[in-house]
Each structure stands twice: as structure tokens, then as C-alpha cells.
Amino acid sequence: MSPEQLLSIVRHYWPSTEEYYLRGEASPELERLQALWQQELKKLDKWWALLDELEVELPGFNIGDGTATSDASFRCIAYSGRTDPHHFAVVGCLSILAPVLTVYGLEFEETEERRRVIRICFEPLPAEMQQPARVMARKIEAGFGASALPREVAETPIPLFVEWRAPPETTLFHALFASRPEIIP
Known part of the structure; x- marks a missing residue:
């Protein structure tokens, strides 16, 4: 999908002004997002099945769910099994x-x-994150028919308010996946 097509979609679910946020009310866009979540939560069993598959495919990682209905994606997390104070996690978003x-x-x-x-890593990921990232992407793609959004498209600025993000720092990534x-939990 092109950035223009994606912007057309996300405009339906995220407001273009902060008026409703300032009043502490849900905008019509956010009400549509919550209604969509009610439909999408019916897929939760399928999502949990994906998490079970990831546990098998990624031995040595602790697999968890990071889905939050204030965002616009299901999120799975593979935590490294390292025991030193520095750890990493790979997060897959649908x-x-x-x-x-x-x-x-x-x-x-x-x-x-x-x-x-310490750091958020996007493409290209550090070497130790690449294998779990490939497994996650492959499983999400196969199970849900989604395709990877190129990083350059994800970084496209958008004129929308997405939770704690406001223009000009809001991008398609924030609107489609996580503000x-x-x-992560």
C-alpha cells in the first residue's frame, strides 16, 4: 500500500486536532477505533495461537503479548533469555x-x-535480533495475510494526533502500530 492509501485509512481512526484530547473526550475517530477493536478482539484466540507457535520456534526466548487497545495493533514480544543486566526484546506488530x-x-x-x-532499533536490526525478527514476520504474514511495511513508508509524517504523539512528529508507524x-510489559 502507498503512503497516501495508508494515510487515507488512518485518518478514519485518528483525529486531526487535539480538541477532544483537551476536553478528555473520545473523538469520532477514536470511537471508530474502539469499535474496530471490538471486532478484532474476536481474533484473540488466533493471536494467542501465534504466540504458542513462537514459543516453539524461538526456544530460549520468553514470548509475551504486548497488545494495547489504545494503539492500533496486536503486538507480540520475544524477550532475550540473557541473564546479564543488558537485554533485548523483539516486537512484532500486526x-x-x-x-x-x-x-x-x-x-x-x-x-x-x-x-x-536504552535504544529502539528499526531496520536494519542488530545481528542478535535478526533471526527472531524473521521468524515473527514470517509467522504473522502466514497467519494473518499481512505484509511488512517498508521502514521508509512507516516513517512518513502524518498530520494526525495519535495518543501522545502530535504533528509534526507523528508518523504512519505511530498510527498503524504503536504511539x-x-x-512494553
Whole structure:
């Protein structure tokens, strides 16, 4: 899909002004997004089956679900099994707005008190993230008929308000997948 086609889709689900956010109300666009989530949540069993498949295909990784209905995608996470303070996770996203997916990585360090993201990694991913990213992308594509969204398209700026993002920093990535990709459970 072209950036223009994707923008046309996401305009239907994200507002072009912050008026409703400032009033603490759901805009008509956000109401449509929540209604779409009610339909998409019927696919949750299929999504959980994907997580089960990832557990088999990615031994040594802890697999989890990072889906949040405030965003516009199902998200799965493969946490590295490393035991040193520096860890990484690979996150696979399946948009509910268009048949597209993306995979990205996070490097973080964990202390007794909290986990701190050191870096968000997009294409090209560091070497240790590439194999789990390929597996995730392949499984999401096969199971849900989505195709990978090229990074240059994902980075297209859009004039919409997506949760905590406002123009000019809002991109198609934020509207299709996650407004705060660094936040995972």
C-alpha cells in the first residue's frame, strides 16, 4: 500500500486536532477505533495461537503479548533469555487498520527497581535480533495475510494526533502500530 492509501485509512481512526484530547473526550475517530477493536478482539484466540507457535520456534526466548487497545495493533514480544543486566526484546506488530506488519527491537537494562530502554532499533536490526525478527514476520504474514511495511513508508509524517504523539512528529508507524513503541510489559 502507498503512503497516501495508508494515510487515507488512518485518518478514519485518528483525529486531526487535539480538541477532544483537551476536553478528555473520545473523538469520532477514536470511537471508530474502539469499535474496530471490538471486532478484532474476536481474533484473540488466533493471536494467542501465534504466540504458542513462537514459543516453539524461538526456544530460549520468553514470548509475551504486548497488545494495547489504545494503539492500533496486536503486538507480540520475544524477550532475550540473557541473564546479564543488558537485554533485548523483539516486537512484532500486526496492524488492525491495514494488512501490514512491522518488527522492531528494544535494547534495555534491568535493575531491581525497573527496566530502562536504552535504544529502539528499526531496520536494519542488530545481528542478535535478526533471526527472531524473521521468524515473527514470517509467522504473522502466514497467519494473518499481512505484509511488512517498508521502514521508509512507516516513517512518513502524518498530520494526525495519535495518543501522545502530535504533528509534526507523528508518523504512519505511530498510527498503524504503536504511539509509544518503547513501552512494553
